[in-house]
Amino acid sequence: MARIVVLGAGFAGLWAAIGAARKRDEIGAAGHDVEIRVVDRNPYHNIRVRNYEADLSEVALPLPQLLDPIGVTHGIGEVEAIDAARREISLVTSGGEETLSYDRLVLALGSEVMRPAIPGLAEHAFDVDTYAAALILENHLASLGHSAPSPGRSTVVVVGAGFTGIEVAAEMPDRLARAGITGSRRIVLVDPNPAVGATIGAHARPVIETALASLDVETRLGVRVVSVEAAGIHLSSGEFIPAQTVIWCAGMRASRLAESFAGARDRLGRLLVDPFMRVADVPGVFAAGDVASSVVDGLHPTVMSCQFARPMGRFAGHNVVADLAGLPMLPLRIDWYVTVLDLGGWGALYTEGWDREVRTTGAAAKATKQTINCKRIYPPLTGRKDELFAAAAPTVQAPPPTYGAR
Numbered sequence: 001m002a003r004i005v006v007l008g009a010g011f012a013g014l015w016a017a018i019g020a021a022r023k024r025d026e027i028g029a030a031g032h033d034v035e036i037r038v039v040d041r042n043p044y045h046n047i048r049v050r051n052y053e054a055d056l057s058e059v060a061l062p063l064p065q066l067l068d069p070i071g072v073t074h075g076i077g078e079v080e081a082i083d084a085a086r087r088e089i090s091l092v093t094s095g096g097e098e099t100l101s102y103d104r105l106v107l108a109l110g111s112e113v114m115r116p117a118i119p120g121l122a123e124h125a126f127d128v129d130t131y132a133a134a135l136i137l138e139n140h141l142a143s144l145g146h147s148a149p150s151p152g153r154s155t156v157v158v159v160g161a162g163f164t165g166i167e168v169a170a171e172m173p174d175r176l177a178r179a180g181i182t183g184s185r186r187i188v189l190v191d192p193n194p195a196v197g198a199t200i201g202a203h204a205r206p207v208i209e210t211a212l213a214s215l216d217v218e219t220r221l222g223v224r225v226v227s228v229e230a231a232g233i234h235l236s237s238g239e240f241i242p243a244q245t246v247i248w249c250a251g252m253r254a255s256r257l258a259e260s261f262a263g264a265r266d267r268l269g270r271l272l273v274d275p276f277m278r279v280a281d282v283p284g285v286f287a288a289g290d291v292a293s294s295v296v297d298g299l300h301p302t303v304m305s306c307q308f309a310r311p312m313g314r315f316a317g318h319n320v321v322a323d324l325a326g327l328p329m330l331p332l333r334i335d336w337y338v339t340v341l342d343l344g345g346w347g348a349l350y351t352e353g354w355d356r357e358v359r360t361t362g363a364a365a366k367a368t369k370q371t372i373n374c375k376r377i378y379p380p381l382t383g384r385k386d387e388l389f390a391a392a393a394p395t396v397q398a399p400p401p402t403y404g405a406r
Helices: 011-026 063-070 131-145 163-178 204-213 256-260 306-327 362-376 385-392
Strands: 001-005 034-040 045-048 060-064 073-076 077-085 089-093 096-099 104-107 110-114 153-161 185-193 217-221 224-231 232-235 240-242 245-248 252-254 286-289 338-342 348-352 357-361
Touching: 001 011, 001 306, 011 063, 011 104, 011 110, 011 306, 011 385, 034 063, 034 306, 045 063, 060 063, 063 073, 063 385, 077 256, 104 306, 131 245, 153 163, 153 232, 163 185, 163 204, 163 217, 163 338, 204 217, 204 306, 204 348, 232 385, 252 256, 286 306, 338 362, 348 362, 357 362
Parallel strands: 001 034, 001 104, 034 073, 104 286, 153 185, 153 245, 185 217
Antiparallel strands: 045 060, 077 089, 089 096, 110 252, 224 232, 232 240, 338 348, 348 357
């Protein structure tokens, strides 16, 4: 029996697995001898882009609910190494070390927040990179809500004024209120760049600045973190901010397991893949999501986001089965790009195009963001095979809806 292994059950991995099962079903008898197996360190699919939110009750979806109805096997394991020459994966599971062979591989291990060697960062900073990390932060805030007032108890410092850091900071007033931390509160956003949202674009920046100001989020720009301790954070400006909550959101890079392959990588460590999601010069290996970079419109490479990870996964899944069966593959092309940035109680920001022209803001953009976060990026949860397969078709969705002009 031929085996397709999908490493990772995030946005790209989950949809690669469902897309592969869909194509296997489509080819009928020829697919009966094809096993599709998913390996992830967790038994759930994390709606990762919601880890910043105040309510985490619907961001971890059990894999059996999604994969059992379509005949995809799955297991929990930590990937230690990948030997592309031998087509073998070294895993650590609850039973110890294991070796898993494959005929085709879809690498979808995603990305991780970069953690530089800053004194105290590992010991004292939180993040929302994973569901587990987001729960740790939630429990920490809840414990502060039940504790007596003390220096820094009501102060949150968010490091990194990019997409994730802005959303974390903007959501923090609601998160603090949910945790029972009322009264005087302080939220500080720190970044080495001279402006917030340096990579989000000049059109969006005034909107972001207005929203943060209305939420009473302070900024410390053009400074770096020197050290973190339980009582607060030291900045390169010489300022010490007393804070019992420091959240690190500064930068992402692809899974280091991308280095297992000889294929070219970009500055984020992502493997360069062709329009079929194949890794160049590595037979039998496809890659999708944050661990891969593909030029999807003839000019622009994909961005680390579920907007690209989900279609990359669907096409990778379709193509890996087609490749195994000797059938034509389908190239991925996406001719639109939008960003929808959550700005907490102020609303949101919706931009279109690679120049990020502002389309809607405030409540109208918030409605679009909620449609995306709560509906659009979710797989069908009915357990019905036909609905899962329909959602995994190798097609590109239309842009998300807008609910009013700026």
